[in-house]
Amino acid sequence: MQRILSTQLATTEPGTKVTIAGWIHRRRLLKSVAFLIVRDAAGLSQVVVTDPATREQVERLTEETVVEVTAVVTANEQAPQGVELTSPEILETSRVAVPLPFELHRPALSASLPTQLDHAALALRHPSRAANLRISAAVTRGFRRSLEEQRFVEIHTPKIVESATESGANVFELDYFGRPAYLAQSPQFFKQMMVGVFERVFEVGPVFRAEPSDTARHLAQYTSLDAEMGFIRDHRDVMAALTRTIAGMLGEVTGMIETPGVPDEIPAVHFAEALRIAGAPEDEPDLAPAHERAVGEWALREHGSEFVFVTGYPMRKRPFYTHPDPADPTWSNSFDLLFRGLEIVTGGQRLHRYEDYVAVLGGAGEQGYLDAFRYGMPAHGGWAIGLERFVARLTGAANVREVTAFPRDLHRVAP
Amino acid sequence: MQRILSTQLATTEPGTKVTIAGWIHRRRLLKSVAFLIVRDAAGLSQVVVTDPATREQVERLTEETVVEVTAVVTANEQAPQGVELTSPEILETSRVAVPLPFELHRPALSASLPTQLDHAALALRHPSRAANLRISAAVTRGFRRSLEEQRFVEIHTPKIVESATESGANVFELDYFGRPAYLAQSPQFFKQMMVGVFERVFEVGPVFRAEPSDTARHLAQYTSLDAEMGFIRDHRDVMAALTRTIAGMLGEVTGMIETPGVPDEIPAVHFAEALRIAGAPEDEPDLAPAHERAVGEWALREHGSEFVFVTGYPMRKRPFYTHPDPADPTWSNSFDLLFRGLEIVTGGQRLHRYEDYVAVLGGAGEQGYLDAFRYGMPAHGGWAIGLERFVARLTGAANVREVTAFPRDLHRVAP
Structure with a gap:
């Protein structure tokens, strides 16, 4: 039957x-x-x-x-x-011949998180753990759908790269047919190159960080929801596309979980103003977690929004490909998106002129990457959303490991 | 404006x-x-x-x-x-200040494939190369859509694993916080574990093979379109779901390229019969490329189908988790799908009883993986489609590198 x-x-x-x-x-x-x-x-x-x-x-x-x-x-x-x-x-x-290490039929799993992770194949069967992963699948679908509606084309890029250009630290080295190579920390260079082909591209894929600290929000491998778009005026066009995309992601989980509203225009504050809101010294180079929380509370209080953009981060704290603010090159045309007081997206406008790359990299840039700019590239920018962080924030999970099927970190490489 | x-x-x-x-x-x-x-x-x-x-x-x-x-x-x-x-x-x-290494405006790129790959950022702008990648994006979308219609849930699994269990050879080793770890050759174990959670799962992601041979159809990293489903009778249920999925993938490229018809039931021949069709000795353990081509020609001639399943491969040539044919355990409940004479999908029914895994693995299996079977797993099976091979076959590209944005192989790790 x-x-x-x-x-x-x-x-x-x-x-x-x-x-x-x-x-x-x-x-x-x-x-x-x-x-x-x-x-x-x-x-x-x-x-x-x-x-x-x-x-x-x-x-x-x-x-x-x-x-x-x-x-x-x-x-x-x-x-x-x-x-x-x-x-x-x-x-x-x-048949099951042995007692379970923990019970699955109670509303919440009583086992500690490490025990759950040791027995992931069993723990993920618990409806609460499974529900988080269904939400993860749904927001990923929403990400793709929304971007396809906006003319973005999906790409697949290498996870093995020749050099650790973006940031020398926190990179995994591997033996690539007898020579050293590295796991990609992001698809940044590839998605920029592909702007020259499709103007607008996205990728959903793993990225790798040899993160030496053991926190509730860092993983050695996480899923990055990347997008990059050409023919922009500046970073504000990127923020508008991202806003629409976030709304599309949340649209897919309606009915699965209570979803926050996404304003048509998410409130945005300049970095310098964000420091003032957070009561931080004005020479701070970045926002600490407590500052992010303060800015998140401010946005909710003043604008009724659980999302807030912080723009214009200092150039010295952003990667080499960041486009400076033409009005004051101390600041950059970059942004972070905070959701409930936590940074879940980083993005901005990138350099697009060959001579600008030569100026910041000297002769050190990879030829294949620089080719893209040497042969004509429009003004462009993009973003990367950390899927696990976004879903943790959405579900209220205290630790990204609660919304990751098989997390990888400093201490864990199995199952 | x-x-x-x-x-x-x-x-x-x-x-x-x-x-x-x-x-x-x-x-x-x-x-x-x-x-x-x-x-x-x-x-x-x-x-x-x-x-x-x-x-x-x-x-x-x-x-x-x-x-x-x-x-x-x-x-x-x-x-x-x-x-x-x-x-x-x-x-x-x-502005572009230097001459291009090759022209983009002719109907075909005249540069050799290695030159194109060296200058990928430029070569991919050629309409023919870009079109292949658009087809790749479209079939990937069709894969997901079709599986979501069939109740499959998307998962993201680790690409860094503790041991090279599936096959000791052809694996990349990396330094994982001071200890050895490996790049995953497939999401096989993880998708099986997730059958215990969602019954039906899929993943689109990179897989890694330290392939020492330099051929037109092997890459060190490729995109694997994986699916796994529980509560099956045997591998034929998996073949039916795959047939529907292939039809969904081709449905997405209608109008982009001439698409082959997918029969409601793709013809299937047993491995032993396939050897006879190919005129191969009956003790051959596997189908050589020439044999696959012969079986492909036979299917087109006899059934008018560009697709053909070969089923029942010998157990000794399939991985340890393969389910034997209950009628004759020399053979397996496995299949390959050939498209225009080339294997583009491998799949089958897997072992699902804990004692069967203990019997084949001895004490050597990873605990986290075996947990899934120890705590109750239904009969299940699945498949993996090599995206680049599928698209190469579909577009008539002679080399998988022609349909891959930034291929990785024995000799190439950049750009």
């Missing part, structure tokens, strides 16, 4: 015999009746066992055993979705 | 003043008139220059200079799309 999903039971005619399949989420053995809760990808089903032989079978079964249950759909107002399954035949397709 | 795209000219009222922007694709300097062909992401525009001062300017300009052209839309049946731009003002926004 063709298997149906738990969510299809409510629309099935009572009295129909159906087959469901899934994992035993929970058993409740009462005196005269036993309940079996079966979990599939769509949700939970309640199976009622009264027959003594089947009851005996259910007593032997353990949680997470995979079963196929053929039974009769029966209306019951007290059951989930108003329907349960009666007179079941239960086929055990995959 | 707001810039419009080349493709918008044909629907603009003649006599309107507009601004376009792009790269100088070609100049034609005739006696009484000069033509400037401007390329943008959407296509080409023809600009007619008769004014002596502008003509002088055009004579100085070189190909690939980035320009903004403000001019009048004028009907001309002989021009591309029946429209051209007259009385132009030309603003040079990014």
